[in-house]
Amino acid sequence: MKLPVYLGMLQRAEGELASSFRTVADAHGDEPDVRATCTMLAEECDAHVDALGPIVDRYGSQPDDEPERLHAVALPEPRSGPLALLRDLQDVHLLASFVDMTWTLVGQAAAALRDEDLQQVIAAREAETQVQVAWLTTRMKQAAPQALIVAG
Amino acid sequence: MVDRIANIWGERTAFSRGERWPVRVDMRLADGLSEQDVDDWVTSACLLCSNGCGLEIAVKDGEMVGVRGRATDLVNHGRLGPKGLFASWQGVRNADRLTRPLVRMGGELVETDWDTAMGRIVERSKQLLAEKGPLSHGIYTSGQLFLEEYYAQAIIGKAGLGTPHMDGNTRLCTATAAASMKESFGSDGQPGSYSDIDECDAMFLYGHNMAETQTVLWMRVLDRLAGPNPPRVVCVDPRETEVARKAEVHLAVRPGTNLALMNGLIREVIAQGWIDEDYIALHTIGFKELGETVQPWTLERVAETCDVDAEDVRRAAEIFGTSDRVLSTVLQGFYQSSQATASSCQVNNLHLLRGKIGTPGNGILQMNGQPTAQNNREAGADGDLSGFRNWENPKHIEQLARLWGVHTDKIPHWAAPTHAMQIFRYCEQGSIEFLWITATNPAVSMPQLPRIRKILGQESLFLVVQDLYLTETARYADVVLPAAGWGEKQGTFTNVNRTVHLSDKAVEPPGEARSDLDIFLDYSRRMDFRRDDGRPLLDWTCPEDAFKAWQECTRGRLVDYTGLSYEKLRGGTGIPWPCNEEHPDGTNRLYGDGIFPTEFDRAESFGHDLLTGATVGPLKFRALQANGRAILKAAPYHPGTEAPDEEYPFLYSTGRTVFHFHTRTKTARSRQLNRAAPSAWVEVSVPDAERLGIGEGDLVRVASRRGEIVVPVRVGDVREGTVFAPFHYGYWERDRSGPGDGRPTTANELTETEWDPVSKQPILKVAAVRIEKVADAVGPAPAPTNTASRPADPAAVPPTVGGPDAEVEERPRVTEPPVAPDEGGDR
Numbered sequence: 001m002k003l004p005v006y007l008g009m010l011q012r013a014e015g016e017l018a019s020s021f022r023t024v025a026d027a028h029g030d031e032p033d034v035r036a037t038c039t040m041l042a043e044e045c046d047a048h049v050d051a052l053g054p055i056v057d058r059y060g061s062q063p064d065d066e067p068e069r070l071h072a073v074a075l076p077e078p079r080s081g082p083l084a085l086l087r088d089l090q091d092v093h094l095l096a097s098f099v100d101m102t103w104t105l106v107g108q109a110a111a112a113l114r115d116e117d118l119q120q121v122i123a124a125r126e127a128e129t130q131v132q133v134a135w136l137t138t139r140m141k142q143a144a145p146q147a148l149i150v151a152g
Numbered sequence: 153m154v155d156r157i158a159n160i161w162g163e164r165t166a167f168s169r170g171e172r173w174p175v176r177v178d179m180r181l182a183d184g185l186s187e188q189d190v191d192d193w194v195t196s197a198c199l200l201c202s203n204g205c206g207l208e209i210a211v212k213d214g215e216m217v218g219v220r221g222r223a224t225d226l227v228n229h230g231r232l233g234p235k236g237l238f239a240s241w242q243g244v245r246n247a248d249r250l251t252r253p254l255v256r257m258g259g260e261l262v263e264t265d266w267d268t269a270m271g272r273i274v275e276r277s278k279q280l281l282a283e284k285g286p287l288s289h290g291i292y293t294s295g296q297l298f299l300e301e302y303y304a305q306a307i308i309g310k311a312g313l314g315t316p317h318m319d320g321n322t323r324l325c326t327a328t329a330a331a332s333m334k335e336s337f338g339s340d341g342q343p344g345s346y347s348d349i350d351e352c353d354a355m356f357l358y359g360h361n362m363a364e365t366q367t368v369l370w371m372r373v374l375d376r377l378a379g380p381n382p383p384r385v386v387c388v389d390p391r392e393t394e395v396a397r398k399a400e401v402h403l404a405v406r407p408g409t410n411l412a413l414m415n416g417l418i419r420e421v422i423a424q425g426w427i428d429e430d431y432i433a434l435h436t437i438g439f440k441e442l443g444e445t446v447q448p449w450t451l452e453r454v455a456e457t458c459d460v461d462a463e464d465v466r467r468a469a470e471i472f473g474t475s476d477r478v479l480s481t482v483l484q485g486f487y488q489s490s491q492a493t494a495s496s497c498q499v500n501n502l503h504l505l506r507g508k509i510g511t512p513g514n515g516i517l518q519m520n521g522q523p524t525a526q527n528n529r530e531a532g533a534d535g536d537l538s539g540f541r542n543w544e545n546p547k548h549i550e551q552l553a554r555l556w557g558v559h560t561d562k563i564p565h566w567a568a569p570t571h572a573m574q575i576f577r578y579c580e581q582g583s584i585e586f587l588w589i590t591a592t593n594p595a596v597s598m599p600q601l602p603r604i605r606k607i608l609g610q611e612s613l614f615l616v617v618q619d620l621y622l623t624e625t626a627r628y629a630d631v632v633l634p635a636a637g638w639g640e641k642q643g644t645f646t647n648v649n650r651t652v653h654l655s656d657k658a659v660e661p662p663g664e665a666r667s668d669l670d671i672f673l674d675y676s677r678r679m680d681f682r683r684d685d686g687r688p689l690l691d692w693t694c695p696e697d698a699f700k701a702w703q704e705c706t707r708g709r710l711v712d713y714t715g716l717s718y719e720k721l722r723g724g725t726g727i728p729w730p731c732n733e734e735h736p737d738g739t740n741r742l743y744g745d746g747i748f749p750t751e752f753d754r755a756e757s758f759g760h761d762l763l764t765g766a767t768v769g770p771l772k773f774r775a776l777q778a779n780g781r782a783i784l785k786a787a788p789y790h791p792g793t794e795a796p797d798e799e800y801p802f803l804y805s806t807g808r809t810v811f812h813f814h815t816r817t818k819t820a821r822s823r824q825l826n827r828a829a830p831s832a833w834v835e836v837s838v839p840d841a842e843r844l845g846i847g848e849g850d851l852v853r854v855a856s857r858r859g860e861i862v863v864p865v866r867v868g869d870v871r872e873g874t875v876f877a878p879f880h881y882g883y884w885e886r887d888r889s890g891p892g893d894g895r896p897t898t899a900n901e902l903t904e905t906e907w908d909p910v911s912k913q914p915i916l917k918v919a920a921v922r923i924e925k926v927a928d929a930v931g932p933a934p935a936p937t938n939t940a941s942r943p944a945d946p947a948a949v950p951p952t953v954g955g956p957d958a959e960v961e962e963r964p965r966v967t968e969p970p971v972a973p974d975e976g977g978d979r
Binding site: 132 | 284285287288570573582763766909
């Protein structure tokens with residue numbers, strides 16, 4: 001069974017996502033809504049990591065046997081300015097979308113396994129991740145015209 | 153005669169539930185004048201809070217000489233508050249008024265003519281449009297212009313310039329009222345009516361110091377409380393306000409924890425079965441999710457988080473859950489605090505859970521701070537689209553494009569219009585280079601003033617300021633335009649409960665001052681803004697032209713003005729919209745039928761996630777299939793970002809005092825009001841004062857991470873651990889735009905730049921500060937003693953009185969009270 005591979009991948013990706021939200025919060029502290037929301041969402045990701053703990057304990061965790069394939073990488077050092085904000089949010093969006101889809105796929109496995117505990121853990125967290133993606137989208141759509149047309 | 157500085161709310165005219173509120177006509181004229189001396193009485197309404205009291209302006213020899221409440225007006229039944237009585241006319245007719253345009257020459261503002269001033273504006277505007285396009289332009293307007301003026305601004309901004317960067321100071325006062333109604337009901341539009349006060353069995357005031365913010369509405373409550381069958385009152389406020397003193401239950405919550413309390417109240421009401429399951433099933437969606445969100449919020453957990461008594465929370469829930477008719481009002485204690493929209497939506501939810509909405513005594517009043525804030529929201533000179541239209545609905549954009557004669561692409565609708573805090577951020581970053589500020593004073597009213605002053609003073613920003621006075625903000629301008637004020641121009645405006653008033657012109661403006669509408673029309677002409685067919689974008693010649701155009705914009709929308717006219721509005725009372733063929737006399741309450749504007753093409757907004765502000769979007773909204781049902785929205789409680797710590801151990805909150813409005817541009821120019829509250833102070837509790845070794849009147853320094861103020865201290869009734877400062881006190885009397893090297897006094901020196909994720913309203917009521925003594929007292933603090941700022945030891949400070957100078961004539965019960973539109977039958 002390869003579900004443990006995905007559980008491990010998901011837990012790691014949530015951790016990378018938390019760290020990325022924190023990087024953006026710090027780098028763009030002059031955007032108060034970005035700072036506040038990213039800080040809050042980082043805590044949400046931390047909680048997701050914790051929620052996966054008992055599940056990983058139960059199923060065990062296996063290393064990904066194809067580590068060179070697409071996987072989640074946290075944001076490197078911060079950048080600043082309107083264009084950098086857009087780029088950073090977009091990077092986080094990519095990562096959050098990866099996490100979102102991973103929840104979905106783990107959820108598929110949970111359904112096929114008739115694992116109701118796992119399904120319950122997934123339902124609430126997947127919904128939260130979808131809101132994270134939606135917030136990133138909302139914020140980027142707001143920022144894009146100014147950053148791409150008139151900002152220096 | 154009544155001293156209305158000492159006796160703020162005047163004499164009582166008690167009445168019982170179901171009776172009509174008795175008339176009391178309040179009048180104040182200039183010294184030595186009597187009613188017989190007045191040449192002319194001109195129809196108007198008061199512009200000094202959001203209540204919208206109908207009045208007449210007394211005119212003698214071409215000058216405003218006083219005011220008299222209109223007995224026949226549905227809003228006030230003749231009464232006026234101290235600000236209206238003393239400042240409405242004295243605050244406008246004043247030697248300090250700007251009478252000629254000013255332009256900056258060699259660093260100084262110098263007088264000039266209109267051609268020169270407008271020429272500079274148009275030159276800069278055209279140059280930037282050519283070089284950088286419309287995103288280089290921002291407009292920051294007000295909650296104090298007239299409807300016609302906002303609509304002109306909206307068309308100029310959206311169809312002339314084509315910029316999304318338009319907002320008003322309504323963002324600071326009323327954005328959450330609108331946001332919460334859009335989330336719950338699908339659209340802005342006040343469900344309740346003031347006449348619900350006459351009919352209710354219980355009243356909940358959430359963060360609403362009504363006694364000081366809307367004094368005439370509070371008179372109505374006081375008169376009910378003085379009569380048989382008074383309503384039970386519940387107050388949520390960290391301060392011991394007059395409202396708290398009249399309350400059966402006072403929940404003095406720790407600032408920033410409103411949502412925890414609201415989630416607990418909802419949980420208890422559901423747990424006790426005080427809900428209307430049929431109503432919930434027929435008229436709402438989202439009940440299950442709401443129940444899950446509030447589940448953790450037991451009474452004990454609420455008590456711990458909010459620092460209140462669990463039994464008080466239970467009693468409050470019981471009063472809500474068991475009263476036959478219940479009215480809720482909400483204001484800045486919720487709107488300017490953490491998780492503002494989510495907290496305010498929970499008030500809506502409480503009513504929806506019991507089906508207590510839109511019927512006599514069952515109402516919600518999501519209040520406004522300013523007199524014409526509602527019109528800004530309606531007309532769309534703020535972050536809304538005209539006529540409560542939805543930027544995510546292409547049909548709505550097409551309607552506006554047809555009305556304005558431009559292509560849909562001209563109207564920015566790729567995202568929500570830019571909110572005020574973001575507009576200032578773009579100015580700070582230099583991407584907005586042209587900012588036009590009308591009738592507002594951000595150099596005093598915005599959070600984190602050291603930052604705001606820096607932005608306003610930036611070289612990269614071409615700043616136009618249009619005002620009555622040389623405000624702190626105007627001192628930064630490149631061009632200052634002198635505007636005509638209340639009584640010097642004509643137009644309409646709409647109060648909290650949708651009541652539209654006409655304000656006629658009583659006197660000529662001073663010098664070369666022009667009405668805001670005339671200035672906007674002039675700009676549009678000079679910019680040569682045109683419709684696609686070549687006609688001028690704005691071809692109006694007078695306010696009534698604008699009003700008629702506005703009526704067309706509202707046709708078929710919830711905010712329907714088509715049944716109104718200037719003539720009809722001269723009929724003795726304001727009229728609440730919707731007013732159309734179906735409702736020719738207007739509409740007292742909305743949603744009594746349980747049908748809400750959540751159908752796809754009626755909705756003003758598809759909503760947001762209340763925790764983050766993520767938009768729901770058209771697809772997901774359609775999938776919700778609300779279709780006329782209200783949406784029970786909720787969010788988990790999340791603690792605010794700035795909590796007290798060792799370095800800044802106190803919570804800081806700001807607010808108003810009854811004797812002033814905003815940045816005092818009008819109220820400080822009434823000697824009666826100014827004497828009652830002449831300068832700034834801060835309030836601390838008795839235990840904190842003892843610990844810090846400070847006494848009444850001592851000079852203290854209050855500092856946050858952003859700035860400091862140095863003001864005398866009032867040892868008062870604020871809750872322990874909290875410091876309160878009134879936000880009115882800027883620097884214009886010192887001919888300055890900021891404190892310079894002198895003593896800083898403005899509450900917003902300390903506040904943080906942070907806002908609610910949905911309404912984008914700044915959080916002005918939660919910050920961490922420290923406080924230290926600077927010098928001994930030379931007398932008591934200059935804070936009024938007959939409001940929430942009263943001293944803990946009444947003997948320590950002489951009482952606030954106005955004396956003979958503040959006397960007002962009150963004539964109780966001179967006529968029968970007026971009858972609201974839908975209420976003639978059942979009385």
